[in-house]
Amino acid sequence: MTASGGEKFxxxxxxxxxxxxGTYGDLLGAMTARVAEPLLDAAGVHSGMRVLDVAxxxxxxxxxxxxxxxEVIGIDIAEGMLELARRRQPELEFRHGDAEELPFExxxxxxxxxxxxxxxxxxxxxxxxxxxxxxxxxxxxxxxLWDRPERNRMNGVFSDAIADAGVDADAAEGVAGxxxxxFCDDASFESLLTDAGLVEVAVETIAxxxxxxxxxxVWNGLLGSTVRIRNIFDAQPADAxxxxxxxxxxxxxxxxxxxxxxxxxxxxxxxxxxx
Numbered sequence: 561m562t563a564s565g566g567e568k569f570x571x572x573x574x575x576x577x578x579x580x581x582g583t584y585g586d587l588l589g590a591m592t593a594r595v596a597e598p599l600l601d602a603a604g605v606h607s608g609m610r611v612l613d614v615a616x617x618x619x620x621x622x623x624x625x626x627x628x629x630x631e632v633i634g635i636d637i638a639e640g641m642l643e644l645a646r647r648r649q650p651e652l653e654f655r656h657g658d659a660e661e662l663p664f665e666x667x668x669x670x671x672x673x674x675x676x677x678x679x680x681x682x683x684x685x686x687x688x689x690x691x692x693x694x695x696x697x698x699x700x701x702x703x704x705l706w707d708r709p710e711r712n713r714m715n716g717v718f719s720d721a722i723a724d725a726g727v728d729a730d731a732a733e734g735v736a737g738x739x740x741x742x743f744c745d746d747a748s749f750e751s752l753l754t755d756a757g758l759v760e761v762a763v764e765t766i767a768x769x770x771x772x773x774x775x776x777x778v779w780n781g782l783l784g785s786t787v788r789i790r791n792i793f794d795a796q797p798a799d800a801x802x803x804x805x806x807x808x809x810x811x812x813x814x815x816x817x818x819x820x821x822x823x824x825x826x827x828x829x830x831x832x833x834x835x
Contacts, residue, residue, distance in 0.1 A: 566682030570637060570658070573680055576787030577617070578640025587781025589618060591714065591770060592676055595704050595827050596621040598766055599673050602831035603702035605630055609670040612694065614659045614687070615677035619645035622652055630671075635662070659687040667696045674703045676827075678752070679740040680787075688756040695834045701758060702831035707765070708744045714770045714825040717811040718782055718789050724807035727800055729792045740788070749830045758832030768825040775812040778821055779805065 577584075585593075599621055605611055607629025613622040616634030618641060625632040626649070635657030636642050645654045657663050659674065660683055672691040678684045691701045709716030722729050743749045746763040753761045772778045783790050793801060815823050 569682050572791075573787055574637040574639075576791065577636075577638035580785055580787065580790070581618070581638070581640035581644045583781075583784030584618065584641075584644075586784050587770070587772075587778070588785035589620075591768060591825050592617070593620040594768055595675060595766060595829070596624050598764075598829060599675055599702050599704050600625055600628065602762070602764070602829055603671045603673050603700045605671050605673075610668070611671045611673065612662075612664070612669045612691075614657075614662070614672060614674040614691065615680070616645055616654060617641045617675070619649050619652065619654065621673055621675050622654070623649050625671075625673075626652055635659075660690060662690045662694050664694045666693055668694045670696055670699050672699070672701045674701075676704055676706065678703055678705045678743055679738075682738055684738070684743065684752060685755065688752055692756045692758060692834060698834060700831065700833040701753070702829060703753075704766075704827050704829045705743060705749070707826040707828055708741045711824070712826040713815065713823045715782070715786075715789070717778070717815070717823065718808060720811050721804050721808035722792060724811070725800060725803040727792070727796060727804060744828060746828070749828055753830055753832045757834065759835055761830060761832035763828060763830045766827040766829055768827065770821075770823040770825045771819075772821045772823075774821060775809045778812055778823065779808060 605625050605628055609630045611625045611630045611632040613632060613634040616622050616636050619634050622632045622634035634645055634654045637658055642654050659677055681687050706712045709719040743752050749763050750761050812821055815821050
């Protein structure tokens with residue numbers, strides 16, 4: 561991706577996440593919040609540490625790091641998310657900041673965490689390099705991402721519905737960009753961290769289940785808490801939108817249980833430390 565293309569992609573992402581701040585917690589946010597503790601565990605966050613939460617969103621990981629006694633700063637490029645985080649945790653510090661150009665001096669933090677940020681960046685390698693730059697000697701970093709659609713059915717049911725409807729997802733404004741699933745394989749995710757200079761890198765899989773009363777709840781939740789998925793749908797004409805929704809309902813129905821819908825939600829978590 562060119563530099564100008566990357567900046568455009570980031571602007572669209574920033575606006576999209578700001579627009580979703582009010583509804584993010586309805587579905588996706590409720591799931592990302594469940595990975596905050598494992599993310600902090602992988603990075604070894606404890607009392608007295610100075611922690612940077614990159615792409616903090618509503619501040620889930622920042623909030624939990626502070627509960628552990630850490631001194632934490634959260635950054636995000638989406639102003640709407642920052643406003644939400646400040647309302648939720650007014651006692652914590654949240655700043656506007658770009659993961660690929662962290663506004664901090666070298667060796668400023670004991671820990672850097674990035675929850676589900678890797679898939680939303682034009683240059684993930686640069687972001688991890690920036691995280692390493694601001695780490696103190698022996699500091700640690702951890703990042704999470706959602707697995708491929710065939711395993712992470714929470715998002716996969718929509719991807720399948722798009723394919724079933726014959727829609728060209730890459731034609732939607734704001735969707736063209738880096739491969740969202742480039743680092744889902746353990747070896748690729750591990751290399752992302754080791755190439756940036758981290759050692760003792762470990763990758764783990766976290767299996768969750770998204771529960772919802774019906775397909776409407778999943779549909780509305782996804783459109784209200786995602787950017788690429790929402791941009792794909794909004795870019796389609798009315799007839800294609802209807803076809804996507806019909807295919808989506810069919811896909812979700814395969815995950816119906818007596819108490820409602822249960823969708824596997826699979827995340828990957830990679831961590832390492834600086835020598």
